[in-house]
Amino acid sequence: MWSTSRQGRVRVDRLAILGCGMIGCSFAAAAKAAGIARSVVGYSKSPTTVNTALELGWIDDGADSAMKAISGADAVLIAVPVSATEALLRMIRHGITDDMLVMDVGSTKRDVAEAAERALVEKASHFVPVHPIAGKDSSGPQAADAALFKGRWAVLTPTVHNDSALVEKAQDLWEAVGAKAIRMSAEEHDSSCAAVSHMPHLISFAYMNSILRQPGSQDLMRLAGTGFRDFTRIAGADPAVWRDIFMANRDELMMQLGLFKQHLAAIEAALMTQNAESAESLISRASTGRRRWAERGAEAMNAPLWEGEEL
Amino acid sequence: MWSTSRQGRVRVDRLAILGCGMIGCSFAAAAKAAGIARSVVGYSKSPTTVNTALELGWIDDGADSAMKAISGADAVLIAVPVSATEALLRMIRHGITDDMLVMDVGSTKRDVAEAAERALVEKASHFVPVHPIAGKDSSGPQAADAALFKGRWAVLTPTVHNDSALVEKAQDLWEAVGAKAIRMSAEEHDSSCAAVSHMPHLISFAYMNSILRQPGSQDLMRLAGTGFRDFTRIAGADPAVWRDIFMANRDELMMQLGLFKQHLAAIEAALMTQNAESAESLISRASTGRRRWAERGAEAMNAPLWEGEEL
Numbered sequence: 001m002w003s004t005s006r007q008g009r010v011r012v013d014r015l016a017i018l019g020c021g022m023i024g025c026s027f028a029a030a031a032k033a034a035g036i037a038r039s040v041v042g043y044s045k046s047p048t049t050v051n052t053a054l055e056l057g058w059i060d061d062g063a064d065s066a067m068k069a070i071s072g073a074d075a076v077l078i079a080v081p082v083s084a085t086e087a088l089l090r091m092i093r094h095g096i097t098d099d100m101l102v103m104d105v106g107s108t109k110r111d112v113a114e115a116a117e118r119a120l121v122e123k124a125s126h127f128v129p130v131h132p133i134a135g136k137d138s139s140g141p142q143a144a145d146a147a148l149f150k151g152r153w154a155v156l157t158p159t160v161h162n163d164s165a166l167v168e169k170a171q172d173l174w175e176a177v178g179a180k181a182i183r184m185s186a187e188e189h190d191s192s193c194a195a196v197s198h199m200p201h202l203i204s205f206a207y208m209n210s211i212l213r214q215p216g217s218q219d220l221m222r223l224a225g226t227g228f229r230d231f232t233r234i235a236g237a238d239p240a241v242w243r244d245i246f247m248a249n250r251d252e253l254m255m256q257l258g259l260f261k262q263h264l265a266a267i268e269a270a271l272m273t274q275n276a277e278s279a280e281s282l283i284s285r286a287s288t289g290r291r292r293w294a295e296r297g298a299e300a301m302n303a304p305l306w307e308g309e310e311l
Numbered sequence: 312m313w314s315t316s317r318q319g320r321v322r323v324d325r326l327a328i329l330g331c332g333m334i335g336c337s338f339a340a341a342a343k344a345a346g347i348a349r350s351v352v353g354y355s356k357s358p359t360t361v362n363t364a365l366e367l368g369w370i371d372d373g374a375d376s377a378m379k380a381i382s383g384a385d386a387v388l389i390a391v392p393v394s395a396t397e398a399l400l401r402m403i404r405h406g407i408t409d410d411m412l413v414m415d416v417g418s419t420k421r422d423v424a425e426a427a428e429r430a431l432v433e434k435a436s437h438f439v440p441v442h443p444i445a446g447k448d449s450s451g452p453q454a455a456d457a458a459l460f461k462g463r464w465a466v467l468t469p470t471v472h473n474d475s476a477l478v479e480k481a482q483d484l485w486e487a488v489g490a491k492a493i494r495m496s497a498e499e500h501d502s503s504c505a506a507v508s509h510m511p512h513l514i515s516f517a518y519m520n521s522i523l524r525q526p527g528s529q530d531l532m533r534l535a536g537t538g539f540r541d542f543t544r545i546a547g548a549d550p551a552v553w554r555d556i557f558m559a560n561r562d563e564l565m566m567q568l569g570l571f572k573q574h575l576a577a578i579e580a581a582l583m584t585q586n587a588e589s590a591e592s593l594i595s596r597a598s599t600g601r602r603r604w605a606e607r608g609a610e611a612m613n614a615p616l617w618e619g620e621e622l
Contacts, residue, residue, distance in 0.1 A: 135538070153534060153536070188530075191531065192530065192531045195522055195531040195532075196522065196531055196532055199518065199521075201538065202578055203575070204597070205594050205598070206593075206597075209577070209596055210571040210573070211507065212596065220502065220503045220507055221507055222464075222493075223464060223500075223508070224508075227446070228508065228511055230544050232601050233542075233601075234542060236601040239591050239594040242590075243591035243594060244587075247585065253582060254579070254582055256521070257582075259524075259525055260517060262521070263524070264568075264572075267516060268568055271561045274561065276554050276555075279554050279558065280551065283548075283553050283554060285523065286515070286516035286520050287516070287519075287546060287547050
């Protein structure tokens with residue numbers, strides 16, 4: 001049952017983690033560190049993963065099925081690749097009890113909301129879609145970190161079906177593990193992520209391939225410095241996760257790709273025509289915008305950044 | 312006069328820095344810290360810059376002209392934007408004395424070598440083109456750092472006109488300030504930098520513009536995380552410097568841009584046809600290549616990285 005401590009903090013009797021990877025175990029660890037979960041049970045398709053999570057102390061109990069894991073739980077976190085979420089929701093549908101909160105952590109939200117409606121039917125009100133914007137280059141329970149969500153966004157995209165009390169609980173939980181909770185529509189979330197997260201990944205993958213697949217790539221890469229390192233860091237991301245994200249958010253992504261290609265063409269035109277002035281003006285816009293973003297920081301992002309300012 | 316200490320280290324009686332910005336002052340500071348320069352004189356177009364460099368102790372003397380700065384110097388470092396190099400070389404041509412080494416730090420090398428031939432004529436043998444691959448987001452003498460070149464490449468692109476003893480001296484000097492010296496042709500340097508440095512900048516500028524110039528960019532950017540931050544870091548670079556680099560290296564850059572667009576189109580095709588398998592395979596290639604690069608590190612870059620390996 002849900003209760004709120006004197007400090008106004010939410011508490012969970014039993015938290016179930018479906019998917020004991022880096023994100024799932026980080027949430028478990030953070031919930032325990034914050035003292036908001038009395039016990040945590042974990043389930044993963046691979047028993048080895050569950051055992052590792054147990055050994056590392058991220059979870060208190062292991063379950064050999066998703067249904068067993070959620071039995072007696074008052075909060076459930078699904079932390080599996082987006083393409084596996086629907087099947088998992090179908091498995092647990094009949095185990096969802098009154099007041100049970102079910103959340104996910106997927107990087108796309110429209111598809112997950114639709115999947116939940118299809119899979120959960122009358123239980124869809126229990127499912128609150130969440131995207132914690134926090135990641136790591138490494139994966140698995142070994143890479144879990146109780147501080148992963150500190151100061152990072154947890155985007156909640158409640159649906160019209162959601163019980164508003166459960167949405168509140170979800171928000172309280174994410175804030176208790178250190179995240180800054182924010183609510184928006186799934187559409188708004190997906191457009192924003194397509195622009196500021198999925199596109200950089202797509203571009204970084206394409207760029208990396210353009211280097212790797214050209215003759216003499218090894219020689220070319222000898223001179224790669226810190227710019228190359230930072231620019232391509234996200235190209236090392238997990239292919240299955242990103243395949244799912246790309247497919248789930250393809251409309252938004254293709255729209256952003258169209259815009260990007262226009263701005264790429266503008267710089268290309270400046271090169272072709274040897275128009276140094278135009279090149280400088282295009283670079284200057286980008287540079288000024290990037291510097292302002294860095295200077296004003298994430299907190300300032302709610303205030304007008306570029307409104308009425310000529311870039 | 313050149314001399315080599317008992318430790319085999321090169322020594323300079325008087326080092327002249329033409330351009331007291333971040334790079335010039337970092338070299339001055341590193342040379343003094345390494346004990347290889349008895350005295351350092353600096354010149355900049357702006358007297359304020361020279362005064363700041365003096366106040367910060369990076370240089371011992373300030374000169375109010377380039378000719379005065381090189382008078383009595385045995386080594387000269389030109390550290391100005393590439394487009395200003397030729398005019399500066401013309402100014403100092405008649406002040407270049409026997410045994411005087413003149414170097415630059417420009418990010419493109421073919422254009423600089425050609426400029427040196429035009430500007431220096433019979434003195435072109437004294438000019439050894441160098442590109443230290445080290446940078447910072449900030450500029451000016453305030454941003455100088457004696458450790459800037461530590462462990463970083465200093466690429467020497469000697470010309471056929473060069474006196475080989477002067478090339479040796481240049482190499483010794485850069486190694487003395489902590490850099491790993493490497494020699495290659497200007498053509499090889501420019502292709503490599505187009506691929507691993509100039510293209511990431513070009514792409515990052517175009518991407519940043521695509522975000523900034525779309526409606527609701529402020530809202531989109533609210534969710535920007537560490538991926539966005541690292542991917543766009545280089546977009547904050549100096550517009551005048553990058554205008555020059557783009558113009559000087561446009562042929563190589565346009566070739567690389569063509570390759571990049573092909574690989575971008577491959578991912579776009581996978582999205583358009585909803586071909587998840589193809590998307591995963593393209594992402595996987597990029598991801599595997601990037602992970603190997605990170606794991607094997609810069610030292611391993613001389614060994615075959617991908618030869619005969621299926622990506």
